[in-house]
Amino acid sequence: MAHFAFSRSFKSTLLALLFLAFALNQPLHAADESGATYGMGQHAFSLATGSPGELGLLKVLAEEFARRADARMIWVKAGTGASLKLLQEQKVDMAMVHAPAQVEKALQDGWATGKILIGSNEFYIVGPKGDPAGIAKAGNAADAYRRIAEAKARFVSRGDNSGTHQKEMQIWQKAGLQPSGDWYIVTKEFMTASLKRANAEGAYFMSDSSTWIMEKQVAPDLVILYRGDKFLVNTYHALVAPKGSTSGRDTAEGFISFVASPDGQRIIADYGRDHFGEALYNDAAYARPYDQ
Numbered sequence: 001m002a003h004f005a006f007s008r009s010f011k012s013t014l015l016a017l018l019f020l021a022f023a024l025n026q027p028l029h030a031a032d033e034s035g036a037t038y039g040m041g042q043h044a045f046s047l048a049t050g051s052p053g054e055l056g057l058l059k060v061l062a063e064e065f066a067r068r069a070d071a072r073m074i075w076v077k078a079g080t081g082a083s084l085k086l087l088q089e090q091k092v093d094m095a096m097v098h099a100p101a102q103v104e105k106a107l108q109d110g111w112a113t114g115k116i117l118i119g120s121n122e123f124y125i126v127g128p129k130g131d132p133a134g135i136a137k138a139g140n141a142a143d144a145y146r147r148i149a150e151a152k153a154r155f156v157s158r159g160d161n162s163g164t165h166q167k168e169m170q171i172w173q174k175a176g177l178q179p180s181g182d183w184y185i186v187t188k189e190f191m192t193a194s195l196k197r198a199n200a201e202g203a204y205f206m207s208d209s210s211t212w213i214m215e216k217q218v219a220p221d222l223v224i225l226y227r228g229d230k231f232l233v234n235t236y237h238a239l240v241a242p243k244g245s246t247s248g249r250d251t252a253e254g255f256i257s258f259v260a261s262p263d264g265q266r267i268i269a270d271y272g273r274d275h276f277g278e279a280l281y282n283d284a285a286y287a288r289p290y291d292q
Helices: 008-024 029-034 057-069 080-088 100-109 141-151 163-175 191-201 209-218 249-260 262-270 284-290
Strands: 035-038 043-049 071-077 094-097 113-128 155-157 184-186 204-208 222-226 233-240
Touching (some): 043 080, 057 071, 080 100, 113 141, 113 284, 141 163, 141 222, 163 204, 191 204, 204 209, 233 249, 233 284
Parallel strands (some): 043 094, 155 204
Antiparallel strands (some): 094 233
8 A cells, every 4th residue: 555655845845735725715626736846945936928828948947947946837727818817816926927018007907017028939831832822922011811811721820819809810910910710720729739739620820930840740731831020029027916915026036137137037048948959039139129
């Protein structure tokens, strides 16, 4: 019956997780089903974000910070809209998001503070190799979307109020269109799952460059067909809860400072280069001219 004997370290970890779940006022399974825990330090804090966690950048940043600051990060996996809602409801200490207009509103409304530009990637419009809508000849992103709609070519949308979905809807607005019909497929899923769906459907999809670099093998029938519009540059910001509002807020603020530091920025600028021959993200210095 040895498998029923729990070690003291396991009991301590379990108690710590139970205490943290209570402090965050959210179910214990949230970190297991929707994220992860990085580090074993005494100073716990929670962060909500999507792709930077999915693609492993957050793990590298969190583990280095945890080593330096005796910290422990609980990552809650959520798209930009959901991440900001969690921050507003004080269910997480900080968020890492890519929706500049929403970030500014959060600051103005007072339920977030400490905005820092941390880096960027960009969006690619990928699609079937035959390019039935001819978007490779588009003059800008809105023109690409207009061509897709006119051809009624299948298009996959995340439809989840994530930063990607918000950017997509802004492009449709620029094109003067409201997409609807059988050709417009809404997944309500994260980036990689939506990319897989686009591949299965032979559809167009707007993928962030980081996901495409790391996960393009899940979509072997798709290729990059349009890129380069400055509007498709995707800037990321970190935000923290107001002082005194959440238990891990001050540690989260320290994490933001680390990410913005030369060491943190070096991690961002180099992440993925060894494995893929190119970095998955650009640093804040690169992103700054696009931060509007």
